[in-house]
Amino acid sequence: MNKIKLFAGALTFMTTMAPPIHAYAATASHAELNAAEKNIDLDKSVNLQNSINLTDEIAKENQDSNIMFSPTSLNFALGMIAEGAKGETKNALNEYLGTDDFAAYARKYMNVIKSYNTEDENYGYTSKLKIADALWVNRGLTLQDQFQKNAEDNFEAEAEILDFSDKENTCNTINAWCNENTDGLIPEIMKPDMLNENSELCLTNSLYFESGWSQDPWDVSDEKEKFGDNEETKYMTSIGDNYYENDAATAFEKYYANNLSFIGILPKAEGDFTLxxxxxxxxxxxxxxxxxxxxxxxxxxxxxTAELSDILSRIGLENVFSDDADFSGIADKAVHVSSVLQKTKLELDENGTKAAAVTAVTMECMSAMDTDPIIKDVELTRPFAFLIYDSANEEVLFMGKVLTVQ
Incomplete structure (x- = not known):
């Protein structure tokens, strides 16, 4: 069995004035969740389309590079600030998230993923899928009681007060949290120059995945073959678990030991493509x-590394970055989002995968069967797309585009 460590996403939100608050999210079993929180109204089609739009925009800004993005990590971070949003700001976030109660979905999903954490080890990888959240508040900012309670109850977010004027210590504290919650894959998200006199609140989310393949490791060729038109690489080969096809692409799905999956998507047309x-x-x-x-x-x-502020503004969230933003439910001072930065990392080989994502959001004060077997081949020997997918919950944990093997 090949193991894959899926990537840990950490989302950081910085707002104006407040003491830092840590939040750690727990996970639970499918049975526990299904009982009381069965019918949560969340539009997965909206989630998927927003994820595709963001991934394509990130790819457009990195035209010669591979890219990866974590929709789950970003959505959890935006879901936390949505708990303190009102009016048009709340409506914009709800529309992006595909629900007017993302907190209920977050609480449910963190319970569901408990069953993915078996701690079984295979080929050096342990089955894990963990989410953590934290609130870091600048000394002098007061969080609204209801917002803090919602963050703790729904996102398991702990709160910690920091002195943001001590930029180095503030960054070291937040970075240590990111490093711990991503098993070292994302050792740093904050740098001192990301803080200014108006920075008051930082919200972080981390997502960490690790698992072996459900079957034996992939075979690896001894000789290099072509990738695309101008590169060569040694390929891995295996038998997949599922095959998909439409007019635009073919795809294989390969399961991990914890029943999450990797989906490799090959466009039928050669050359550049969008998801x-x-x-x-x-x-x-x-x-x-x-x-x-x-x-x-x-x-x-x-x-x-992707700065997401402009992209999010273009796809409908311009209000959260403007002076018209209403986050009065978060703190006792008027704040708005000033920047959203995400870092991701992926390592995938025949024995497993490691993946991590960190997002930093800064908020500031405002002013049918044939007789012969049907064998399908999906050979990712030229640019392709991929997902790391929780099919049981229709949750796209990671989405990416591969252009080069260099």
Whole structure:
């Protein structure tokens, strides 16, 4: 079995004046969640389309590079600030998140993922999927009682007060939290120059995944073959668990030991592509005829840094960055989001995968069967897209685009 460590996403939100608050999110079992929180109204189609739009925008700004993005980590961070948003600001966040009660979904999902943490070890990887949240408040800022309670009850976020004027110590404290909650994959999210006299609150979310494959490790070729037109690499090969196909792409799905999966997506047309063109929602709903799917892909090792503020503004969240933002439910001072930064890292080979994401959000004061077997091949030997996916809950944990094997 190959193991994959899925990446840890940490989202950091900095707002104006407040003492730092840590938040750690726990996880629970499917049975516990299904009982009381069965019918949470969350539009997964909206979630998926927003994830695709963001990934395509990040790719557009990094046209010669591989990129990866964590929708889950960003959504948990935005879901936390939505708890303190009002009016048009609240409406914009609800529309982006696909629900008017993301906190209920967060509470449920953190319970659900308890069952993914078996601690079983295989080929050096342990089955884990963990989410943690924290609130870091600048000394002198007072959080609203209801906001702090909602963050603790729904996101398991602990609160800690820091002196933001001591920039180095503040960053060291937050970075130590990120390092611990991503098992060292994201050792740093904050730098002193990210803080200014108006910085008051920082919200962080981390997402960490690790698991071996459900079957034996991939085979690795001894010789290099072409990737795209101009590169060469040694490929991994294996038998996949599921095959998908639509007019735009073919894809294989390969399960991890904890039943999450890696989905490799090959566009049918060669050359550049966007994820939006691939109709990923339709692709995952397809039911083509096949008996076996042969998988082929390169090892992956890359990281991405993306400033998301402009992208989020373009896709409907401009209000949260403006002086018109209403976060009066968060603290006793008027604040708005000034920046959103996400870092991600992915390492994938025949024995497993490590992946991590950290997002920093800064908030400031405002002013049918054939007789012959049907064998399908999905060979990721040119630029492709991928997901790390929780199919049981339709949750896209990570989404990316691979252009190079260098």
């Amino acid at each position: 939006d063109e691939l109709d990923i929602e339709g692709l995952l709903e397809s039911e083509p005829e096949y008996d076996e799917v042969n998988c082929k892909m390169p090892k992956l090792n890359f990281e991405t």
